[in-house]
Amino acid sequence: EVVQEALTTRLVNTAGEEFVVKLTPQAAKDGCDALAKEIYGLVFQVLVLTINESTSPKALKKKGIKNKMGTVSILDMFGFECFAVNRFDQLCINYANETIQNKY
Known part of the structure; x- marks a missing residue:
């Protein structure tokens, strides 16, 4: 419910008053798409970081594997x-x- 409200409305401050304004369906869709892209980007960054850390020479050395580097x-x-x-x-x-x- 909170996410739905965040994606379908915006707060407008005018003359010291705060109003909740409903977004058009297209504006709500654009916001939803932007959120999905941001989530995808962050998940991808975490995935790459995790893969890089687990295949790095330091990580392999800790596992007892010497002079070999894993790659993906x-x-x-x-x-x-x-x-x-x-x-x-x-x-x-x-x-x-x-x-x-x-x-x-």
């Missing part, structure tokens, strides 16, 4: 693109994406 490769790329009219540049982009994806 992450490939994040756009999917295959298909427009109403594809041109040579789209062919090249899609070919490059498929080639890179096959390496992983």
